[in-house]
Amino acid sequence: MKAIQDYYPEELSHCYGCGSQNEHGHQIKTYWDGDETVTRFTPEPYHTAVPGFVYGGLIASLIDCHGTGSAAAATYRAEGREPGTEPLVRFVTGSLKVTYLKPTKLGPEIEIRGRVRELKERKVVIDSRVLVDGVETALGEVVAIRMPADFGKAV
Amino acid sequence: MKAIQDYYPEELSHCYGCGSQNEHGHQIKTYWDGDETVTRFTPEPYHTAVPGFVYGGLIASLIDCHGTGSAAAATYRAEGREPGTEPLVRFVTGSLKVTYLKPTKLGPEIEIRGRVRELKERKVVIDSRVLVDGVETALGEVVAIRMPADFGKAV
Numbered sequence: 001m002k003a004i005q006d007y008y009p010e011e012l013s014h015c016y017g018c019g020s021q022n023e024h025g026h027q028i029k030t031y032w033d034g035d036e037t038v039t040r041f042t043p044e045p046y047h048t049a050v051p052g053f054v055y056g057g058l059i060a061s062l063i064d065c066h067g068t069g070s071a072a073a074a075t076y077r078a079e080g081r082e083p084g085t086e087p088l089v090r091f092v093t094g095s096l097k098v099t100y101l102k103p104t105k106l107g108p109e110i111e112i113r114g115r116v117r118e119l120k121e122r123k124v125v126i127d128s129r130v131l132v133d134g135v136e137t138a139l140g141e142v143v144a145i146r147m148p149a150d151f152g153k154a155v
Numbered sequence: 156m157k158a159i160q161d162y163y164p165e166e167l168s169h170c171y172g173c174g175s176q177n178e179h180g181h182q183i184k185t186y187w188d189g190d191e192t193v194t195r196f197t198p199e200p201y202h203t204a205v206p207g208f209v210y211g212g213l214i215a216s217l218i219d220c221h222g223t224g225s226a227a228a229a230t231y232r233a234e235g236r237e238p239g240t241e242p243l244v245r246f247v248t249g250s251l252k253v254t255y256l257k258p259t260k261l262g263p264e265i266e267i268r269g270r271v272r273e274l275k276e277r278k279v280v281i282d283s284r285v286l287v288d289g290v291e292t293a294l295g296e297v298v299a300i301r302m303p304a305d306f307g308k309a310v
Contacts, residue, residue, distance in 0.1 A: 061212025
């Protein structure tokens with residue numbers, strides 16, 4: 001199964017968080033699971049905050065790219081189109097909010113589950129939950145803004 | 156001049172964002188500049204979002220650690236103490252909010268300037284501005300929560 005990020009245009013696939021072409025980055029992949037979007041990521045031992053726990057900046061980064069990816073996936077679905085069909089859909093982050101509920105244990109796979117709270121043509125709001133071993137450790141909100149169709153070509 | 160992070164206890168200096176002992180991390184340093192706190196960081200070429208612009212997750216990460224560092228610095232200052240004097244002060248992030256005003260040009264040094272909005276014994280709120288070449292590209296808000304004095308020893 002292809003992830004939503006696998007449908008990003010080549011010139012927009014260099015993001016440190018989710019670009020398949022960024023060999024230094026996280027290369028996260030986001031999939032549908034019913035009405036939720038899911039991203040899973042196993043942190044490295046050095047992605048630490050205080051010893052034993054995951055760095056909050058990594059959690060914010062994962063929520064960010066999970067949010068923009070979910071926004072693209074939700075837009076294709078709402079328009080009844082397959083991902084990757086023209087016009088290509090790509091979102092950037094307008095704002096990001098993370099609430100840390102408790103320390104996130106470092107080691108196991110991190111799961112991020114997203115839901116669409118609001119969907120408009122140019123603005124999608126994604127609510128996310130961060131889980132490790134089934135324990136909810138953080139909540140995220142991403143306001144995603146759709147890029148103009150010519151954005152990647154204009155830069 | 157020593158940065159606030161240089162006064163963090165050894166066992167709490169492994170953070171990916173600001174730990175001096177994390178060889179893989181950003182090792183950011185935060186200083187006072189009058190009533191503002193300042194962190195400067197030059198991103199790597201691979202810290203990209205869309206080509207030519209800085210990855211938003213990196214910006215969130217910098218705001219995060221700049222915020223907790225600023226909270227520690229502000230607490231020492233409010234208590235009329237030199238950083239590093241007992242009891243040692245270390246904050247973690249309760250919540251993080253980032254508003255992206257415009258794309259942040261990738262290449263030049265990023266400057267983050269913080270101000271204390273609220274200062275209580277266990278909770279400090281830091282407002283931050285992100286600038287590149289003098290252009291304000293993002294705003295941040297960190298609610299920082301003071302760690303118990305035995306936290307680092309308890310894990």
